[in-house]
Amino acid sequence: xxxxxxxxxxxxxxxxxxxxxxxxxxxxxxxxxxxxxxxxxxxxxxxxxxxxxxxxxxxxxxxxxxxxxxxxxxxxxxxxxxxxxxxxxxxxxxxxxxxxxxxxxxxxxxxxxxxxxxxxxxxxxxxxxxxxxxxxxxxxxxxxxxxxxxxxxxxxxxxxxxxxxxxxxxxxxxxxxxxxxxxxxxxxxxxxxxxxxxxxxxxxxxxxxxxxxxxxxxxxxxxxxxxxxxxxxxxxxxxxxxxxxxxxxxxxxxxxxxxxxxxxxxxxxxxxxxxxxxxxxxxxxxxxxxxxxxxxxxxxxxxxxxxxxxxxxxxxxxxxxxxxxxxxxxxxx
Numbered sequence: 199x200x201x202x203x204x205x206x207x208x209x210x211x212x213x214x215x216x217x218x219x220x221x222x223x224x225x226x227x228x229x230x231x232x233x234x235x236x237x238x239x240x241x242x243x244x245x246x247x248x249x250x251x252x253x254x255x256x257x258x259x260x261x262x263x264x265x266x267x268x269x270x271x272x273x274x275x276x277x278x279x280x281x282x283x284x285x286x287x288x289x290x291x292x293x294x295x296x297x298x299x300x301x302x303x304x305x306x307x308x309x310x311x312x313x314x315x316x317x318x319x320x321x322x323x324x325x326x327x328x329x330x331x332x333x334x335x336x337x338x339x340x341x342x343x344x345x346x347x348x349x350x351x352x353x354x355x356x357x358x359x360x361x362x363x364x365x366x367x368x369x370x371x372x373x374x375x376x377x378x379x380x381x382x383x384x385x386x387x388x389x390x391x392x393x394x395x396x397x398x399x400x401x402x403x404x405x406x407x408x409x410x411x412x413x414x415x416x417x418x419x420x421x422x423x424x425x426x427x428x429x430x431x432x433x434x435x436x437x438x439x440x441x442x443x444x445x446x447x448x449x450x451x452x453x454x455x456x457x458x459x460x461x462x463x464x465x466x467x468x469x470x471x472x473x474x475x476x477x478x479x480x481x482x483x484x485x486x487x488x489x490x491x492x493x494x495x496x497x498x499x500x501x502x503x504x505x506x507x508x509x510x511x512x513x514x515x516x517x518x519x520x521x522x523x524x525x526x527x528x529x530x531x
Contacts, residue, residue: 216265216363219251221285223278224305224333225271228350229296230254233268235353246364262288266363272298272305274333286340293359294336297349297452301421304349305333306455310464310471335455344369349419349452352404375399375423376416379407388415395435395448400426421453428458432466442466 220230234255236243250260267289273279286292294300302309308316313331317324336342346355355371362369372378376398380387385407388394396415398407402423409416422428428449435445446468449459454469463469 214246215248216246217260217263218247218249218266218268219260219262219264219285219289220249220254220268221251221270222254223269223271223282223299223336224274225296225298225303227254227270229270229299229346229348230268232295232351232353232356236357239357243360247360264289265291267292269294269299269336270296272302272333272335273330273339274305275329277328279330279339282336282339291343291363292336292340293344293346294342295346295351295356297347297419297421298333299336300345300347300456301453302333302335302455304452304454307450307469308333309455310469311474312472333455347402347420347453348404352406355404372403373424374403375426376401376403376405376407376410376420379403379405380410383407383411385411386413388413393438395440397431397448400428400431417451418449418459419452421456422459426458428462432462443468 220233222230230252231254233243234240247266249256250258251262251264253259262285267285269282269285269292271278273282297303298305309332313329314324317327317329321327337345344359346352346359348355358371359369377387380398383406387396388410389396389398392413394413394415396410397418398410398416400422401416401418402420404420405416407416432445432449435448436442443466446463446466448468449462450468453459454463
């Protein structure tokens, strides 16, 4: 039986029309859009699930209760830390989706740095921005029942999660490294063939070996697989002549805050850390006004061009000309 037919025909112990909520915190919305990418299955999904909260796709809102709550994004502000606790109380089952919700995301790189210095460098008025010093996964704040990894998540894995709930069974998601997907796809190993740094041996599968299939090294967006021996892979990179800081940067990506990547980044200083010196804000460029449009500054007074010092007057003033020309008053033509 296919996933689609299971969604349509049942074979489940869960009640029909489960109430589903989809919410986000600090993220880019890409994992939520993965649900909308299930175009061929959307009607079948709507028949089995009552999506009552999905601000990305509908203006209809609900505060619960939820049979299933899908959460995207890391917890990065005081308001989010309070809201996730309230949502957990309203949800019978909570599933985090994507690298931000499961590991902290790319924004978790600030966990090693001076939060206030970054905020002052980015925002003109940092006092108006309320944010936590760290960006953390949802599991550090509430109990999580299941996780879907990736940046973004694989729509097929989301479909499998929903189908398993509809049928009342355990999701069938493989626990293997990206290398296994490379073999099934017939992709040439970039680590062996060209020496390209690749995190595939220690990264959770689910992407279909997308980057290695295009001769690029995996950068770990699905996070470390269970029991990943990342320490040995880092040592192998260093044995090949890479400096420790460069090796640390290889692990400092979308899932850097997940262990064992986190320890490697910290030990090898793979990202900017407290004490690395001041953070200099880049100059804020002023966009020029469109052609033919004057700005308030143009209307008040145009900027005067710099002038050099006037020459010294001659000792004897020159005689006036016989017929001086008549000039119009200043400012008038």
